[in-house]
Amino acid sequence: MAVTAAGTGLLAHFSALEDPRQSGKVLYPLPEILLVVLCGTLSGCDDFVEMALWGREHLSFLRSFEPFARGIASHDTLNDVVRALDPALFEDCFVSWINSLRGAAGAEEIAVPETIAIDGKTMRRSGSRRGAGPLHLVSAWACGQRLVLAQEAVTGKSNEITAIPRLLDQLVLKGALVTIDAMGCQRAIAEQIVEAEADYVLAIKGNQKSLYGSIQRAIAEGRAEDGFGLDMVRIEDADHGRNEVRRHFILHDVSTLNRRHAWPGLGAVGMVEAEVERDGKTTVTRRCFLCSRPMSAAEFAAVVRSHWQIENSLHWVLDVVFRDDHARVRKGYGARNMGLIKRIAVNLLKSATDKNSLKVRRKKASWSTGYLHSLIIGTA
Template structure:
């Protein structure tokens, strides 16, 4: 498959081999931590020099490790290091542990884009190390999804009872490595559009399909993707009145039956999920030259309109529900289009849902909006590491992210050893052991 993700490749690899990662040992753990600490030192410190006790990079590493171990507040970060005083002294060479106010102040002053870029770089190094050790190819095409998330609980003004709107965060999520490439604060849901355009314009989108909901179906957004030699597939709803109406009138039952008989214009999937049978029928209509030059003349690189007809039948009650969605895309293959449509929901199910259930972001007790954004960035980096650990070390029995987070809290040193091994390519290459499965 052209869109085969790292997780899919690891699952396929584990069908014939068992992956074991040796314990890094105390000395290796400290060496990797100090190596990561050096990277964190690259984050600019805007505090008054000469009046700080704790270097910025050290505080960031403290926050990152505490988040890995289950910390959900600055107070619990302080508690974590008080419970791990021996590691603290050995790693940072200090006796006094920062207060929760120090952690909160640091979170509020870090530039979010710099912290995110640093963590993404570390995570991508681990992806490269995994592929190299297991001899897995880089997929020829990747999927990047754009969507926003509301941080409930942030709608408070510091030191007052005044209520303000919850912080909205725009995320750009890479499906292959399950890493959030960008996280940017926005004031309202509608402000997603210009922020997404700015971020997409900074990216190299060659051999990339960008997926998004109907809000981002804008001619300028499409133009940015096309100019970067990328592809796209996005929802068509009422905000694109004429194009959406064209799709609704196009996909009649008669026309859908005709498309079924045309090679490359029909694709169907079925699965049992949430105790119901879900069947999806995808229809692709290639636009004619006159349609491209007419109604769709402003949409660069446009090729087709896609209809997804979804039928759900509950296994117990027998209740049936139907759903129809329309999409505009530059893709020419119905199988690719169907895969990208399904994959787009990963940003909601795999990223946003896990942030709410595993990290309890809706209960985040940070009224400072920059601090809340930076804590969310730390959460996403930790989630990405959990996923890699689950894929590699869970074998055929996957370990849930929520369970992994508890394991970190209960047995931090051993769990941290595995996480650190993933974060250092040289150590991972030496520590990974591949054992072929016996065939019967």
């Protein structure tokens, strides 16, 4: 007897999705279409033509979840349904699933996640030929649990400021430490995080020259006074002919800065000074940060480094493993919904316990239906 996909832990959370088609004309039920697209994505398919072919070749496996009484829908039907799905409701279902996963990890682990990093990524070929720009998806990434928590769509990186508050509204932030790059360094965003009983580490660059200059001067004064009131840790890296020394400074006395800039919940300011030597040339760059949670320089260094997980463990994976920048889904909500399906696949692949890379896990899913089944039901 087939175990319906709606009864499995993953797809049960997507049962609230409404089928965008007229009910009397539906030949291929929505759960079957979602299952084909998800399994195809996990198994290395990069477009709907490949997914439909994969489904026909693995029909007996798919029927262990759903009836598939009429077989596999055509690639055009898969495309039409995915691009017509309500993306907001789809993303709500995704958040429901993620919250169930995080809850299963234990209340203590959930209450204080190591870091939630927020950053955006553009789907390069999702733009319309009629001039509409490519889709930009802002994601929240739990660094400790290595999970995509939510996504929010905007048109262009410059609109991240409007997307981040909506993304934060979807998350359980209490006790979390939220890291955002300079685009999200806004008073309203900092206030939203503090009101949610969370902390922030916000990067700041020349986009806020007065505040940026004040932080640099305050840390320079601390250095000139032999580190009075300043904590510092030095980290060295050397590889591929490049020598780098990073100095992480954290200053807890922010009374003067607060009087001048009145930043919500400000508890410390930090700076990373990176000195890089390559081919006999040395360059020095400095990045400044606002922190609501006082921390040591070593803790600050770890937080700054962990933020880049979202680049290395999510955005790089989407580009290299899932060929996200080559996807040409442009019509309707197709790009946004496929972006979410790929993030579901990333979470499932990262949850596997074998020691293979994600690229190899994806190939293994295409070779072994037993392994694919374990990914879907959460036992891999």
